Amino acid sequence: MxxxxxxxxxxxxxxxxxxxxxxxxxxxxxxxxxxxxxxxxxxxxxxxxxxxxxxxxxxxxxxxxxxxxxxxxxxxxxxxxxxxxxxxxxxxxxxxFDAEISAVVADNVWELQERQKYLSETIVEHLYRQGMLNVAEDLCKESGVAIDISMKQPFLELNRILEALKMRDLHPALEWAITNRQRLLDHNSTLEFRLHRLYFISLLSGGMKNQAEALQYARHFQPFATQHQRDIQILMGSLVYLRIGIENSPYRHLLENTNWSDICTIFTRDACALLGLSVESPLSVSFSSGCMALPVLMNIRQVIEQRQCTGVWSHKDELPIEIDLGKKCWYHSVFSCPILRQQTTETNPPMKLICGHVISRDALNKLINTGKLKCPYCPMEQNPSDAKQIFF
Ligand SMILES: [Zn+2]
CATH class of the missing domain: 1.10.287 (Helix Hairpins)
Known part of the structure; x- marks a missing residue:
């Protein structure tokens, strides 16, 4: 910094x-x-x-x-x-700023045409996410990257709805949530209820003249009655204070501005989950991890060179440090083998035994005795070849 x-x-x-x-x-x-x-x-x-x-x-x-x-x-x-x-x-x-990073980056990373294509696609996707559609189109044209229209479509819709939400217009988001109601519920999403709740609150903030409309709108809460009973009771209770204004009542917290920023976050999170997209842009996550990792890696490289202990870190595709970008960037579950007390890897993956216990493949191989495997936990005897690899 x-x-x-x-x-x-x-x-x-x-x-x-x-x-x-x-x-x-x-x-x-x-x-x-x-x-x-x-x-x-x-x-x-x-x-x-x-x-x-x-x-x-x-x-x-x-x-x-x-x-x-x-x-x-x-x-x-x-x-x-x-x-x-x-x-x-x-x-x-x-x-x-040290521009010379070749010491810590594999030289041939971008040699393959395919990888360059991935990079261009990731940049274009990032621009779509940010709503910078024109820039993305220009980049496609100039770099010759062909983007499938099906990839672009979800971002266009997401941006349109988010823009409306930022202008405090709930209609496009509500329309989207109602269309995707079942799928949202399957994802345990509370988005639709929260949108209705916010719409109701915006009616309340209009005062007495909206009373009839607010009462009428309350019927939208009916499908959520069991799951959000307490919230609905609070909303209905606030109606009593409509005459003196919600801002002068014990319900004034309903009018907090954070409701609007929260709904944008919830919408982005849930819509991305539904569309099979990550919430954070892959490009910005890679960029942030690069910003964190590069200085440390370059220091390590320098120390290794100064102490002349080459060979300690030779594989450039290996990351000898931990990068912590916060909980929102935890993508993969990690499994540590309870027998070897080591994190599993691609070459030593987690294996599920038929009794349901999971150990690493190396541990499994070590435990085989005369062609049979005895689970170290239950201890069920089984055929080692019945164990199945688990993918996180
Ligand atoms: Zn077992």
């Missing part, structure tokens, strides 16, 4: 100089314009004809040209001064 702050300081200096230069040039040009108009007015009032530039007129004209020239030179030289600060930013970047 210190490196970023350092570059930012240099950038601030450039920005400050730019602003100051803007003021200076505006002031000088205004002054110059005033001066030129003055000279012009003076010439016009003295009733001179064309080609009659003699004496005092001639000297005031040449003074005018001299002034213009001087002002422009002054502006040009202060503009030149900014160049120095701009180049300092470049130097600060070079000094603080």
């Amino acid at each position: 210190e490196q970023c702050a350092c570059v930012e300081r240099e950038l601030d200096k450039v920005l400050y100089r730019f602003v100051m230069y803007g003021h200076l040039s505006e002031e000088s040009l205004d002054e110059l314009l005033r001066y030129v108009s003055e000279v012009r007015r003076h010439l016009a009032s003295s009733g001179l004809k064309d080609g009659d530039l003699t004496g005092i007129v001639y000297s005031s004209m040449s003074q005018c040209c001299k002034n213009i020239k001087e002002s422009l030179q002054r502006l040009a030289s202060s503009h030149k001064d900014i160049h120095g600060s701009v180049s300092k930013v470049g130097k600060a970047i070079d000094r603080n």
Whole structure:
């Protein structure tokens, strides 16, 4: 972070100089314009004809040209001064950020055409997620990446609904939730109820004039009566205070603004789950992990080189450090073998025995005795080949 702050300081200096230069040039040009108009007015009032530039007129004209020239030179030289600060930013970047990462990255990572295609697709997908559709289209056109329309469609819909939610328009989201009601319920999602609840609250905030409509709308809660009984009771209870305004009642917490940001988060999470998409963009997750891992990896590499203990870390596709991006980025369940007390890997995967106990394949192989396996836990005797590999 210190490196970023350092570059930012240099950038601030450039920005400050730019602003100051803007003021200076505006002031000088205004002054110059005033001066030129003055000279012009003076010439016009003295009733001179064309080609009659003699004496005092001639000297005031040449003074005018001299002034213009001087002002422009002054502006040009202060503009030149900014160049120095701009180049300092470049130097600060070079000094603080090591662009040479080949020591920690496999050289042939992007050699395969297929991988380059994946990268381009991931970037395009990220842009779709962010709602930057035009940028994504341009990138596709320029890079020649062909994106299937079926990949684009869900993002278009997601963005349209999210945009509406941000403008506090619940209709598109409600429509979507009602269409996908069963699938949402299968995912244990409370999205539809929360949308109805928010719609009801927005009616409440309108005061007495919405009373009849709010009562009418309450029938939407009926399918959720058993699961959200308490919430519905609170909503109905608040109706009593409609006359004095919900904001003056014990129910004022219903009007909190966080309801709206929460509903956006819940909608994104549940809609992504339904569409089989990850909530976080794969590109931003990779980027964040890269930002965390690279400095550490480069330090490790440096230490290894300094101490001349090469061979400790030779495989560049192996990650010798842990990257923690928080709980929301835990994608895979991890299984540790209870026998070997080791995390399972692709070469030593978890195996389920027919009794239901799970151990790693290496442990299983070690436990085989004369072609039979005795479960170390229950202890059921079984055929080792009956064990099935488990995929998390
Ligand atoms: Zn067992």
